[in-house]
Amino acid sequence: MPAERREVVLTEEGPVLVSGPVEIVLPDGRRVTADRPVNALCLCRRSRRYPICDTSHRTRTREDS
Amino acid sequence: MLSATVPPPVTSPSLPRPRGPVSAAVLDALRGGPVRVDVSGADPYGDDVQLALHCCYELHYRGFDGVDDDLEWDPALLAVRGDLERLFLAALRADVEAGADVAAEVDALLVEPVGPDVGGVSHHLRRDGELWQLREYVVHRSIYHLKEADPQAWVIPRLPGPAKAALVTVEHDEYGGGDPDRMHARLFADMMRELGLDDSYGHYVDSVPAETLAEVNLMSMCGLRRSLRGALVGQFAAVELTSSPGSQRLVRAMRRLGCGPAAIAFYDEHVEADAVHEQIIRRGVLGPLLAAEPGLAADVVFGIRAYLHLGDRLGERLLDCWSRGASSLRGDTVGA
Incomplete structure (x- = not known):
């Protein structure tokens, strides 16, 4: 058992930050590894790399001429 | 991680040619x-x-x-x-217009403009950039990326405890988390070779214009001068906050142009890495640094704006040259 509690940071606007290495189990049973010291996991479901955050939660402004 | 692969001998670059x-x-x-x-x-x-x-x-x-x-x-x-x-x-x-509202500056960087008329080099490369333009872009970027994270390493001893620990977390990731094969500078060199470019350190200094050198000189100046530590952190924040969406556009450009796995891997790594780095820089570096040294706010804003200012100058040069079908490099040194 790990001696220290791991920190999981819920951000207001985007992902959850989880210290790694960590294995994520998806609803379909698929397992994804995230090995960075800190990993950003998508909560908004907009990431094209779900469950890894790709900043797709950001506000977008449309620029037209 | 510490396995004994024998590295090639270290060589220093040749002196460049004078420009005045x-x-x-x-x-x-x-x-x-x-x-x-x-x-x-x-x-x-x-x-x-x-x-x-x-x-x-x-x-x-x-x-x-x-x-x-x-x-x-x-x-x-x-x-x-x-x-x-x-x-x-x-x-x-x-x-560069002066300011001291770091939160507003960060919020502005986190808004992503979209649409067919959004300008900028990565938007152009994603939409309809050509392979020779992409190779030129990589040549410009090589001045920094072959020493990626080195200019920012100068600031480490100048930061108070919590900000230092968080910045080192990001730097550690840039240096491959202890694995030399995953160092970002190494991934960049792999990409250069796959694109048929010379990956030796400093090889393209004679080929790149002042606009390219100025971006990296800003980093070195702010890294080496403790009085500009706030500006260095601002510059680093501007990179990490804007890199992830830009890298995604470059991945799409590389795929569209049929580039190989090493070329795609470099920018692919930065989509995910910089989504994390953004969070660490904002929460771990900027927050604690400004709490400890609130007087640095104006310098942080200056670092962000100065970096964007120089980035705009380089981007204008690239797009101006390319729109005329001309090379953005000095002389035809890449054979693109």
Whole structure:
């Protein structure tokens, strides 16, 4: 058992930050590894790399001429 | 992680070619001649000054082949570097609007403009960039990425505890988390070779214009001068906050143009890495740094805006040249 509690940071606007290495189990049973010291996991479901955050939660402004 | 792969011998780059009287005088001094450099009246953004600054800074990184390593601390050369920095810094301070609202600055960077008319180099490359343009882009970027994270490493001892720990977390990731094969500079070199480019350190310095050198010179100046530590953190934040969506566009450009796995891997890594780095920089570095040293807020904003200002100048040059079907490099050195 790990001696220290791991920190999981819920951000207001985007992902959850989880210290790694960590294995994520998806609803379909698929397992994804995230090995960075800190990993950003998508909560908004907009990431094209779900469950890894790709900043797709950001506000977008449309620029037209 | 610490397995004994024998690294290739370290080589220093050759001295670049001069671009005017100031850089010629600095190069003479590096070859052992007297230090007689007059910067008065020189264009702070011009090729001559930016190459001279680049040469002064390179003494602190890898040095030059045939140049005495101890010139790094030569008082006369350091005085020249100081003159060049005052010139460059005065131009940046004059051209960049001052501010001290870091939160507003960060919020603005986190809004992503979309639509068919959004300008910028990565948008152009994603939409309809050609392979020769993509290769030129990589040549420009090589001046920084072959020493990726090195300019920012200078700031580590200048930061208070929590901000230092968080910044090192990001730097550790840039250096491959302890695995030399995953260092971002190494991934960039792999991409260069796959694109048929020369990945030796400093190879393309003669090929890139002042606009390219100026971006990296800003990083070196702010990294090496403790008085500009706030600006260095601002510059680093601007990179990490804007890199992830830009890298995604470059991944799409590389795929569309049929680039190989190493080329795609570099920017692919940055989509995910910089989504994390953004969070660490905002929460771990900027927050604690400004709590400990609130007086640095204006410098953080300056670092962000100065970096964006120089990025805009480079982007305009690239898009202007490419729109005329012309190379953005000096001379036809890439054979693109």
